[in-house]
Amino acid sequence: MEEYGCFIQYLKLSKGVVENEPRWKNEAITVEGLGLVNPKNVYKFYNDLHSHLASAGIDGVKVDGQCLLETVGACSKQTAIVRASEDFFPREPVSHTIHIASVAYNSLFLGEFMLPDWDMFHSLHQAAQYHGSARAISGGPVYVSDAPAKHNFDLLKKLVVPDGSILRAQFPARPTKDCLFSDPTRDGVSLLKIWNINKHTGVLGVYNCQGAAWNSVARKNTFHKTKSEGITGYVRGHDVHLISEVALDSNWNGDCTVYSHRCGDLVTLSHNVAMPVSLKVLEHEIFTITPIKVLAPGLSFAPLGLIDMFNSGGAIEGLKYEVIGKGYEVEGNSNAEERLQKLSIEVVALVSMKVKGCGRFGAYSSAKPIKCRVGLSEVNFAYELASGLVTMNLHDMPPKDQKVHSVEIEL
Structure with missing residues (x-):
């Protein structure tokens, strides 16, 4: 290790940290220090390490302990990522609900100046869906620490597209305002x-x-008595705090579509209308919420994305609406005023989207589409009249030179 200029760094703990958690005084990392690579040699160190691992057939690594909340004042000078909670404990049932609550509320604070990391989890675990869905919407990294050959690929496919990338949200996830x-x-x-x-x-x-x-009192997480039946809460479009900023309409009236990942139901919610949801302990639901774009009277649309993935809307990289009016005169002899009254307008709308990944693509349309295209090819689609759900299959990943699918829906 001499060629990397390594040295020992001792933690500098604030009085507040020591008062809140006295054990830090005697932690090995405090007493014995931590070995670090000279920042000038970091590239060479990781390049040598990863080259060796790659030559052995390893194509990914998990780097742990990069930042500690207790030392964030000094670490944050060179890194912007920090763990938002205690570890994921696969063999401690008491930890799972607390973990999700902790990362969400801690991100409310940490997310203003760091990138919160919601920690790894096991894909083959009784709470895997619970944890995995939270990681998918966290806005941070998504990674698992599965033992070899112990994987739930059905779950992993809800998190990762075939090229290894994720459908990452824009910001650190936070509790809604009514949960604060x-x-x-x-x-x-x-x-x-x-x-x-x-x-x-x-x-x-x-x-x-x-x-x-x-x-x-016990200074640890413990179970307490709670209801065995489900708890009912309510979902509104504006629960997504910045939802108006993704509405491609300065006059948007607040109407949204809400797609349920677990149930596969699609509903439309008018502004400030609430939808009930009931869940038992360790149950969850993920909703994709999209502003409805009114293209013409009786004609509206809202994309959903890759609806078999937790964060389906993260697949939509681009969205454009185009409305074309075609006029024609009703047959018959009449004067100019009558002809004007008999003039009919046929509205044709074209929705153009750039879509990452592959899988089942979904959208809301108030009318059955005329045709759907992926690239230059017209494709089959299904339409549910009752809900307005349009679905089509993107069978393969986009061409490498394009990175996204060009999807067009004509209405």
Whole structure:
């Protein structure tokens, strides 16, 4: 290690950290210090390490312990990522609901100046869907620490597209405004709602986190008595705090479509109308929320994205609406005024989207599309008249030189 100029760095703990958690005085990392590579040699160190691993057939690594909240004052000079919670503990049932609540509320603070990391999880685990869905909407990194051959690929496919990338949201996820002063871990009546935003859609995760909390007497997390039946909460379009910023209409009236990942239901919600959702402990639901674009009277549209993935709207990289009016005169002899009254307008709308990844693509349309195209090819699609759900299959990844699919829907 001599060629990398390594040295020992001792932690500088503030009085507040020591008062809140006295154990830090005797932590090995405090007493014995931490070995670090000279920043000038970091590139060479990682290049040598990763080259060796790559030659052995390894194509990915997990780097842990890059930043500690207790030392964020000094680490944040060179890195912008910080763990937002305690570790993921696969063998501690008491930890799972608390983990989701902790990362969401901590991100409210940390997300203003750091990139919160919601930690790894196991894809083959009884709470894997619960944890995985939260990572998908977190806005941070998504990674698992599965043991070899112990994977749930059905779950992983909801998180990662075939090229290894994720559908990452735009910001650190945070609790909704109506959750800020409730306690969804122990009040027995509250669900936790977590929002984030994509380029053209919003995403809202709803979690039942009741049943366990920090015990200040025992100084550890413990279970407490809670309801076994479901708790009912309510979802609104403006639960996604910045939803108006992705509406491609300065006169948007607040109407949204809401797609349920777990149930596969699509509904439209008028401005400020609430939709009930009931969940038992350790249950969750992910909603894709999209502003409805009114293209013409009786003709409206809202994209959803790759609807089999948790953060479906993260697949939509570009969105453009074009409305074309075609006029024609009704047959018959009449004067100019009568002809004007008999003039009919046929409205044709073209929705153009840039879509990342592959899978089942969905959108809301108030009318059955005339045709759908992927690239230059017209493709089959399904349309549910009752809900307005349009679906089509993007069977393959986009060509490497394009990176995204060009999807067009004509209405």
